[in-house]
Amino acid sequence: MSLANTKTAYGAVTRSLHWLTALGILIMIPLGWIAHLSPWATEAELATKAQLFSVHKTIGVTLFFLALLRILWALSQPKPAPLHPERKAENIAAETVHWLLYMALVIVPLSGWIEHAATEGFAPILWPFGQDLPFVPKSDSVAETAASVHFLSQWLLVASLVLHIAGALKHVVIDRDGTLARMLKGASAGTPSAGHRVFRPLLLALAAWAALIGGGAAAGLFASEEAPEAPKLEAAQSDWQVTEGTLGISLVQMGKEIEGSFADWTAEIAFEPRETPGKAGDVTVQIAIPTLTLGSVSKQALGADFFAAEDYPTATFQAEILRAETGYEAEGTLTLKGAEVPVTLPFELTLDGDTASMTGSTTLDRRDYAIGGSMADPAQLSFEVQVTVALTATRG
Template sequence: MPRQNTSVSYGSVTKTFHWLTALLILTAFPIGYFAEETAEFIQSSAFDGSQATIEQATLLFSLHKTVGVAAFFVALGRILWALTQEKPGLLHPDRKLEAWAAETAHWVLYGAMLIVPLSGWIHHAASDGFAPIWWPFGQSLPLVPKSAFVSDLFSSVHFFAMLLLGATILAHIGGALKHHLIDRDSTLLRMAPGTRAMPVPPAQVHSALPFVTAVVVWLAALGTGTGVFLIAEGTQGEGAPVVAAQSAEGSGWAVQSGTLGIEVTQMGSAVTGSFATWSANITFAEPANPGPAGDVTVEISIPSLTLGSVTAQAMGADYFNAETWPTATFTADLVQIEGDQYEAQGSLTIRDQTVPVTLPFTLTLDGDMAVMAGKTEVNRMDFNVGAGTKDEGTLGFGVGITVELTAQRNG
């Protein structure tokens, strides 16, 4: 079998690229499906924290990503080889609609072989990532920043490009079977292994229309993926409360606005969220010298937490168990350390566990207005949150807590 293409059939190199690409793509599809199914279960409230399930998801995603990167490079080699080769003509160029559809599908597939794995790769590289690609060249890509926005955007593009790839593959297979079983011509056999006599194609009239059509199809797919992502981002932004906190009745200070946020690390990726409902009862008077300055009691509605794609999982029995313990409480004494540096020294109760916690914060006073910002970290294991997940590489032990608020003195 000759290595080069001829006017009547494909050579051995082209056939090898074709079938290897098909094998990699058709392998990546089911692995990706089962990986997503496992990830969705892990993120659901039904997940019990099983380490074996988490390891299975990591294995499936690593395998999917590695196969995808391999498919990208094989596809790139195939396209570069095709540019140097003669392409056998259509056996029925007189069937204008069929010829246009076949050529369009080929151009769409060429784009898909690059766009689908590349968009997935960018999604991976832009995040801190879990489930690494199995190769020695690192997990990053040049010019791709670590950005949740970029990662989520290309995740959406990857999904819609994958749908287009799947539909085009089905159309491509259907066309090949139609040629073989109904037309009974040699279209399919020209790509089959082995050497055999092939008919000489009739004269061809080439057109740019199939390429233009494929570009339009890809612009529609990429635009859909981008548009769906941006709409979802906008909807989430509209849903965020402008004032997340309120003052408890009888408080010495009225909270005007504020946010209470948390950050966890799941499988190497930072996941941030915030509580939409919480109240603060604040008693405060600026001391003449560093020392006691008041006290605070904060009550937090656990079900009001939004934590990205793992919100439902966080509410589950192995985590916050919001149905049984819907409220967390922080009670502390306020102490001036020096200048605008303060600490809230007290205890935090989550679930049925109460743990000593100190929150360092800065405080700026302007008449009856006060602006504070603080940050601390707690260990989730101290509160039996995610106790079934003891692998810190899967779910980090440390949970960052950030508080920002503006308050006005009552009376």
């Protein structure tokens, strides 16, 4: 049994790669749709959904490397001669479908991998080599673009797969030739010829991909899904004006830390430094909840069972600024999702004339605000949510 191809037969390596790829596709495609359509309203359903996606992603990455190996091997091997060289149009169509399949077997898993690497949390790839990709930043826009390519390209993969199978069946049922036998058991068939050109099929395959991606862009499939409309926060009438700052949160989902932040918030600050313990001022912070980004679960986080951004678009933290024995702290109430809960935020303060810089953090319990009520298992979604604040303000 020859490992390499000949001019009339496929070798054992080519046939093994072909059938391993076919098996992977037949598992990956239905598994992806089952994972996509499976519910996640309860802890058990979410755990099942995450596991399905993890297996789907792991098979996808495996197929990506298998496809690269298959393409490299194919480029190094002679391609067995077509059994019907006189059927030029049919041969060009078959070769075009082969190129479509090769491209799909790279683009479909790679786009899914890029989407995964650009986000944080939920359904890791089941391997020890990490979840990131070089040159792929953590970015919602990158993830959304990759997701759109993944969605579109899977349909071209399905279409080219159907055409490929239909062609194989035609050779068996209608032509009754040795095409399938060559791939099943390495049978020799056909007459060696001077070769055939691949440029036209390659160009046709590239044109099909360009039409697919261009059509998706024209249809708006690359547009970001709209979040709940964010309220317009009024400018704070403050003794201290915030010139730059971040308001972030972090939590643990499925054993992995996820970090996010609110893009729009204001702070009304009245503050006078003091050296002894006591009240040093007041602060009121308004937060536009729909401006939260939280990796791959941003949409889920804004939903009714979590922040309920449509019904509760703002949160407010009103507090006194107190000088404590070891520094400062803001002690007050956080109003979020209709709940009012006492919160203390310790922070470090650096003063340089009329410029103040502060960093602080505190831990909230999401259950106090009825956030993620269906997620009662902290192993799936931590009860503790770390809130971090960093800002620079000038007296004005």
